[in-house]
Structure formats: C-alpha cells, structure tokens
Amino acid sequence: MNQxxxxxxxxxxxxxxxTLIQRxxxxxxxxxHTHQELYYRYLDEWESERPQLALDTDDAFGRLQHRVxxxxxxxxxxxxxxxxxxxxxxxxYGWAAAATLLxxxxxxxxxxxxxxxxxTYQTAYGETGSYQLPDGxxxxxxxxxxxxxxxxxxxxxTREVFLKGEGEFTVTHLPTHQRFVVRTADxxxxxxxxxxxxxxxxxxxxxVYLRHGKVKLGLPQGRxxxxxxxxxxxxxxxxxxxxxxxxxxxxxxxxxxxxxxxxDTSLLxxxxxxxxxxxxxxxxxxxxxxxxRIAGNFKAENADDLLQTLAGLLNxxxxxxxxxxxxxxxxxxx
Amino acid sequence: xxxxYPSNSDSSADKFPFSVGGPVGEGxxxxxxxxxxxxxEKDAAGAFALLFRRYYKNxxxxxxxxxxxxxxxxDLVADVFTHFWQEELYKTVHTSFRAYLYQTVRYRAYNYIRxxxxxxxxxxxxxxxxxxxxxQPDQIIQYSELQHKIEVVVQQLPPQCQRAFLLSRIExxxxxxxxxxxxxxxxxxxKLLIRALQKLxxxxxxxxxxxxxxxxxxxAI
Numbered sequence: 001m002n003q004x005x006x007x008x009x010x011x012x013x014x015x016x017x018x019t020l021i022q023r024x025x026x027x028x029x030x031x032x033h034t035h036q037e038l039y040y041r042y043l044d045e046w047e048s049e050r051p052q053l054a055l056d057t058d059d060a061f062g063r064l065q066h067r068v069x070x071x072x073x074x075x076x077x078x079x080x081x082x083x084x085x086x087x088x089x090x091x092x093y094g095w096a097a098a099a100t101l102l103x104x105x106x107x108x109x110x111x112x113x114x115x116x117x118x119x120t121y122q123t124a125y126g127e128t129g130s131y132q133l134p135d136g137x138x139x140x141x142x143x144x145x146x147x148x149x150x151x152x153x154x155x156x157x158t159r160e161v162f163l164k165g166e167g168e169f170t171v172t173h174l175p176t177h178q179r180f181v182v183r184t185a186d187x188x189x190x191x192x193x194x195x196x197x198x199x200x201x202x203x204x205x206x207x208v209y210l211r212h213g214k215v216k217l218g219l220p221q222g223r224x225x226x227x228x229x230x231x232x233x234x235x236x237x238x239x240x241x242x243x244x245x246x247x248x249x250x251x252x253x254x255x256x257x258x259x260x261x262x263x264d265t266s267l268l269x270x271x272x273x274x275x276x277x278x279x280x281x282x283x284x285x286x287x288x289x290x291x292x293r294i295a296g297n298f299k300a301e302n303a304d305d306l307l308q309t310l311a312g313l314l315n316x317x318x319x320x321x322x323x324x325x326x327x328x329x330x331x332x333x334x
Numbered sequence: 335x336x337x338x339y340p341s342n343s344d345s346s347a348d349k350f351p352f353s354v355g356g357p358v359g360e361g362x363x364x365x366x367x368x369x370x371x372x373x374x375e376k377d378a379a380g381a382f383a384l385l386f387r388r389y390y391k392n393x394x395x396x397x398x399x400x401x402x403x404x405x406x407x408x409d410l411v412a413d414v415f416t417h418f419w420q421e422e423l424y425k426t427v428h429t430s431f432r433a434y435l436y437q438t439v440r441y442r443a444y445n446y447i448r449x450x451x452x453x454x455x456x457x458x459x460x461x462x463x464x465x466x467x468x469x470q471p472d473q474i475i476q477y478s479e480l481q482h483k484i485e486v487v488v489q490q491l492p493p494q495c496q497r498a499f500l501l502s503r504i505e506x507x508x509x510x511x512x513x514x515x516x517x518x519x520x521x522x523x524x525k526l527l528i529r530a531l532q533k534l535x536x537x538x539x540x541x542x543x544x545x546x547x548x549x550x551x552x553x554a555i
Contacts, residue, residue: 013475016482023475030471033429039474040433047392053404053504057390060408061383068416119369119384131366134387151380 125279136172400443
C-alpha cells in the first residue's frame, strides 16, 4: 500500500468511516514509531482542514504570556527563578562579561543575520512542501523553491515574505486588513489582503495566476497592475508583461500533485521545467525536435519518469552523459 | 539510473515525495517540525512562540472534539503549552513536538471528561508526563473512537437539550441567557444541561469507553 492510500485510510479513520479491517491494519501500522509521527502529521492536517470555531491565536498567546513569562532574556521562568544575591565584584566583572557577550552575540548575529532574521522554508529538487505561516497563511512550495519569512515583526505591521521558485499561497485575511506582500528578486512584488494565488519566480521570469480574490502587482519601475480571478500575468526578465484574461487553473497548480501539464508545449520548454523541478539538465540538440509540441498530463516524481514517458511518446532514445541527458532520434540500424 | 541526479535530490527525498518532511531526527528533510527543533536550540522563547502559533488552533480544535467546551479546550491547550515551556520539555521529549502536543492534549482531554462524568471518582493527580514517548497503537485508535462516540451522543441529544448544551459550552452563555434564547426558565436550562451530561455518561459507560482507556494509562505510567 502506498503512502497516499494509507493517508486516505487514516483520514477515513479520523472521519469515523474506517472499516474494522482498516482499523486492524492501522493498529499494526501504528506499531512503527515513524508511522505514529506520520499519524500525528495527518491528524494535524485533518484538523486544520476542519475548523469548528474562530479562534484567536494572538489573543491566546497574550494570555499565556501573562501567565508564564516568555521573554528571550530570561530562559528560566516561573517558580524556578531564583534571585541571586549580587556581590560587588560581580557587578564589575559582570559588566565586562556582558560587554563580551554583547560583542560575541553581535558578531554572531551579524554572521548569521539572515538565519536569525528569517525562517526559511526550502524544498529540494523533486520535492514539494506545505507550510502554515504564523498568521495562518498556507503556502505550498514547488520543488527547488525557497520562502523566507521574517521571524520578528511578521504580522505586527506588515506581512512580507520573499520567494524564489514557485509557490501557491492561500493568504489569511486578517481582521485588521493587513497587507500580505510577496517579494521576489528584481523589484517584483505581489500584494494582497486575503486570497489564493500561484506565484512563479525563477530565472526565466515571473508569473502569477490568481484563483480567488484580488491581487495588486508591483512591477519594476514602479508600475502597478490589478488582477482579477482567473487572470494570469507573465512578466519577462526585461520587464515586459502580458495579461491573459480567463485561464484554467490546471496548468498552474498541477505541480502540487507532481503532475506536469503540457498544452502545446515545446520539448525545449519541457526540458527547462525538468531542470527547474528536478535539477537535471536535459539537452535536445536537434532544433526541429526541440520545437516539437506536446499536449497532455504526466505524473512524474522524478526526471526519469517523465523522460521515459516522453521518449516513449516521441520514439526517442535517452542518452545519459556525465553532466546531462540527451534526447535524440534513435540511431538507425542498417 | 540514480547517478544522473545531482547529489542533493536523491534517496532520502524520494521516500517522502509529498511530505513536509520525514521522520524526526532523520537528516535534512525540510519539515517545519525540524526547523522548530533547530530554532529551539538557538532561541527557545522565539521558537516557543512559533510552536504555539503553529499548533494552537489545531490543538484546540482537536480538544473540542473530546471536551465539547470552548473555554475548557482553550485552557487545556494553554496548560499543555505552559507545562511544555516551564518544564523545558523541548529538551527531553522523545517524539516530535507535534506528536507530544497531540498526545498530551488527548490525554488531558480524556482526563477532563472522565473527571466531569465521574465526579465521585477522584482524579488521581493527573500525571503531566504520560506521553514523553510513543503510545501503544490501540490507545491511539481508541482516542479516535472515543471522539466519534462523543460526537454521536451529542448529535443524538434531544433538540432542546442539544441547543442548551452548545449554547452553554461552545458559546459560553450563562444560564439566564440560554433561558432567554430558548424561552424557558433558568432551572429548566440547568436540567437540560444535567440531562446532556447524564446522557454522555450513560453512553460512554455502556461502551466502557472511560474505564477502558484508563486501564492503559494506569499501566503505562
């Protein structure tokens, strides 16, 4: 049984729809501790999809802080805190120690400033990941993508994150109507209040697909653009943009389930996608072949899956070199 | 075939292609759990705040399914977090934080309803650390079954009784407020609420839900 089927079964069990046979299966399955971890991950996912009440996390955290002192400067809290009598020498050397500590943490802070300032979510080649940000916003990252979220001040006045790669955002609309801004390299930003959109920001350019709600794009040189649901905006590296009115969702979200969606897509474009998602360089030397167009959906969790399918479809042979893979017409056998 | 991939995309990532990460302690997988754990080593207070924000809503949501009371569920989850912080359990817990939090919330929720439905049966000072490690599979399964049973019982309460129960426990309404909504007297409201609890007690006892689970805990502690 594969992981998807097991997840389905665990969800059925949470829903109270599992059969006795499934119950037995799960009981055996749960003897493995890594499976128990998976179980709680599924439970968390299941719960997050089935909210029963509107809850205020900030408010609850405030109340908790009131009860327990959670301050970065005082790692020991509650009844455990003991007052240490201060001796005169401690004051003198104490300051020196504090100054050294300050210097050390200052230096360390400088060296590690990005790691300290940002929580980084990262996916490897061939892997997708789903995350929930502190404000409740959900993000699904496509392979080979990085999202940086400030650890401090996120949600206080602004919500600003940085994306390199591709991700789907389901932004929580806050009662304060606080803006959520996704920045990418090159002066490009997407600004929303609460909505669902897919943002692609890689070397080849930028693309935003809006599913619900309203989005304001900040383009280089201060230009702005407002998008409506169903719109796709593609921005080239030179800053040229193109707006497509009503686009189907499928091509932009297929990656979430490890699908590739091709609609009259050239082999050249496909090799670029393989490189982005799997980090595998595929070369098509024959220009005519590189411009062959393909349509269809393909499920592939690694480059091989997809290459085998393509090779079968176009009757090509796959030649593996040390640095790249080549797709070519089979050598004719005389 | 494997060798065509760059070294950072092979084996370990293939095992959990859909996942947010892998089992705890197994290397570089990008689980938010793993990131939190690393964060705790650097800045415990900051990490604790993130942990709270990450799981609070989902845990309260889960506790609600057992205790069927908003205030109780919120307090219970806050208690679990408080304990986790004060005892510095992030240093000692053997499971993932997520597993610990869910296990402990379930355990406390279970203790709560047992105490509420059997006031005569004094609660042995609930041990706060029943679940630093993994549970037995049947215990895990029984929690879900208990939760379903509670839901069924509440759904089958007579309509008026059910409304009073929800108004009181979920919306936090006082007796006299419920009385106004339902156009009945405050004492009638009290009777409805007592009846709801009685019904829960009967049904859960009939299914031996409360005593059954308890057996495991007393033996596990």
